[in-house]
Amino acid sequence: MIASQPPQPQPPFGPRPRAALAMAARTARQVLGSGALDRLSALLDLDPQLVLDDFTIPAARRVLADAELLVTGWGCPPLDRRVLDAAPRLRAVVHTAGTVRHHITDACWERGIAVSSAAAANAVPVAEYTLAMILLSNKRVLAMARDYRTERRTVDWSGRYPGAGNYRRTVGILSASEIGRRVIALLEPYDLDVQLYDPYVTAQDARELGVRQVGLRELFATSDIVSVHTPLLPATRGLVSRELLAAMPDGATLINTARGAVLDQAALTDEVVAGRLHAVLDVTVPEVLPAESPLYTCDNVLLTPHIAGSKSGELRRLADLAIGEVENYVAGREFAHPVLHDRLDRSA
Structure with missing residues (x-):
């Protein structure tokens, strides 16, 4: 049964939740610049140099085994059942872009994973x-x-x-x-x-x-x-x-x-x-x-060549919103910008 209401972030396992970046390396460079990685590292136990764009490699399997939260972006592979089986502690996904359709699967909703998106910023x-x-x-x-x-x-x-x-x-x-x-x-x-x-x-x-x-x-x-x-x-x-x-x-x-x-x-x-x-x-x-x-x-x-959305300096707005959602998760608060599964049939 897929829940009609989004699950709420739970208190983290430790003082700094284990987390990972999952997106294309280029996305990480563009979106998470200007101190964003330092801010995330202060909130989360993550390797800022490790950016996952392939969940099948050994490094990804090691990180997924303990990850409570994924910070995702353009280029994140689908979080399907096999990936979630390798990530038994995963509780939440904070997406640094708009639509989550490309990587959030039915398996995520079935697992009760809380999802947030920076669609409002974009x-x-x-x-x-x-x-x-x-x-x-x-x-x-x-x-x-x-x-x-x-x-x-x-x-x-x-x-x-x-x-x-x-x-x-x-x-x-x-x-x-x-x-x-x-x-x-x-x-x-x-x-x-x-x-x-x-x-x-x-x-x-x-x-x-x-x-x-x-x-x-x-x-x-x-x-x-x-x-x-x-x-x-x-x-x-x-x-x-x-x-x-x-x-x-x-x-x-x-x-x-x-x-x-x-x-x-x-x-x-x-x-x-x-x-x-x-x-x-x-x-x-x-x-x-x-x-x-x-x-x-x-x-x-x-x-125009698909430039209306966030470009260059505007990408900082995406990072700021996502970091705010990470802060909410770490504090045990509800996401301010949750993705609602029961509204996916009418949203991007």
């Missing part, structure tokens, strides 16, 4: 990126800058772009995920009308968020910008269909910082090549498009 830069793109897209900044660079003269910009500007424009948010909610909060100071589609959000939730709740087709048909924040799940693959894209008003913008497979990329390509829609795409399928893809050269498409 949501911050994605929401900031999205806010910037919403404001720039409504203002038609990129198009005007391109024209100005080419023509180098005085132009009646209001006449050329009569719909440009953010005042009372309608922004549609697809999914009140962690990131979606942050975007809604960041939009609050602006004179924008924000509406939301999320089947799990109640009318009371929508009122508290300060958004208008609409149906899926209405979101696309009545928004100047639709920003996609739904996780990629079996039920959401291809959710942004050709029909929904066709319902968007002429000149509207589609922003996707979620996952490329959430939308019908071929249909979106047809719409932007025809010049009817604009798009801001930080994610695609495949993650690096073929060199001949028209999305690279479409003037009405801004294509």
